[in-house]
Amino acid sequence: MVTPLNKRPRSGPYSGLNARSAKRFLTQAFSEAGIPFAEDDALEIVLAATGFDKIALMLRGTEFLTPEVFETIQSYMTRRLSGEPVDHILGWREFYGRRFKISGDVLSPRADTEPLVRGALSRLEKTARPILLDMGTGSGAIGLTLLAELPEADLLATDISEAALKIAKENAATLHVKDRAEFLLGGWWDAVPENLTFDMILSNPPYITNAAMETLETEVVRYDPDLALRGGPDGLDAYRAIIATAPLRLKCGGWLGLEIGFDQGHELKVLLNSGSWENITIDKDLGGLDRVVWARKAD
Ligand SMILES: C[S@@+](CC[C@H](N)C(=O)[O-])C[C@H]1O[C@@H](n2cnc3c(N)ncnc32)[C@H](O)[C@@H]1O
Structure with a gap:
């Protein structure tokens, strides 16, 4: 005993x-x-x-x-x-080998999001001084990891949550990348100055359907912010908003990379089915599930 x-x-x-x-x-x-x-x-x-x-x-x-x-x-x-x-x-979680401060105001970064970072790094190998946009940055996990991995990159990180941006700024300071990061508050494109264009736009937006929100584990519901999870009736609200304007804000040949739910690959391909995009691919996570959609701005 x-x-x-x-x-x-x-x-x-x-x-x-x-x-x-x-x-x-x-x-x-x-x-x-x-x-x-x-x-x-x-x-x-x-x-x-x-x-x-x-x-x-x-x-x-x-x-x-x-x-x-x-x-x-x-x-x-x-x-x-x-x-x-x-x-x-x-009060912290490790993401891509680095420690990120977290609180009840941000989604705790998940290993599920690391394939998006890996895909971004491989696509940016030949881009000198890349300008990146991380939309809905939360703790800053995606954008700040890329800044730490790419010493010549610059980042605009946005979020509709002021409390989340405060945590992201603290993480930028801890990771010694704050000189290359700017943080702006606001809804998807409202936060992004119109004169800026980017080499890559990244987001892990809220993508859980209203119905699936009802079945989430208690710990997720209690500790991760609703704002970070709820993607509207079909889970696609944020994707529609981001994809509608992304072609105007990407440089020619620039990439859009979005984390997606395991069952959203088909819907995302449909949303990206316009003359604006080429090289549309879906990357899987380590569990073999659809996890990231990539699309390149057509010339
Ligand atoms: C799933 S979390 C992702 C956080 C972080 N990027 C990550 O991968 O760990 C989604 C983020 O989008 C933000 N968000 C929700 N609605 C938004 C909107 N309309 N405009 C901008 N950001 C939004 C949330 O505050 C949250 O930080």
Whole structure:
């Protein structure tokens, strides 16, 4: 029988807890509570509380916890068991190998969005000093990652949420790319000055249908902003708005890249079926699902 965490001494040999055993303990507690990815969550919590990386966990994982670390782990565990996602507990989430501050005002960036970044990097390989537009930037995950990867790029990042832009600006400063980023508040094209044209326009807009909003997991509904998720009756409101004006704001040969829902590929191809676009392709994510649509502005 495992001694409950709150009944153990807070540190030292009698607590029986070191980083590794704490991870095991949390994994078991989270599994028993039916939390998916219990071991991943336990690992993230233990690493954050101890300040270890995975290598330090291997090398120093048998050292007894200090009382402070013990208490931090205990409080994080309680919050996770009450349904709060780990990234909200920690206040950050990793995206494309970098740490992004998050809060209840922004969508927590997802691994699902990394294929859009990868596709953008491969298409920008030959573009000198690219000018990028990230629409609905949220935490800044897409646009700021591209700035960090492409030292010559410049970015305009927009969002209708002032609170989201504040987080994106903080992330730009932390990632040391703020000198190359501008942030503008407003609805899709209202935020973008008319005289600007771009080499690439990117967006992961809200794309969940009103009906699907009713079936989302409780944690998503409770912790991700509605504004970041709700895409209208058929989930396509934002795509219609973005695609209608994008050809006017792209340079010739410039690219539009949009994250899409797994079942929206066909609809997006229909929306892009005009003389304005060529090279329309759908990229899949690691799970083999449609995830990104790309279209090139026709000459
Ligand atoms: C799905 S989230 C994506 C956030 C971030 N780009 C990412 O990939 O993690 C969609 C974002 O679009 C913003 N948004 C929603 N409606 C908008 C609108 N009409 N105009 C501009 N941005 C909007 C939301 O505030 C939110 O930050």
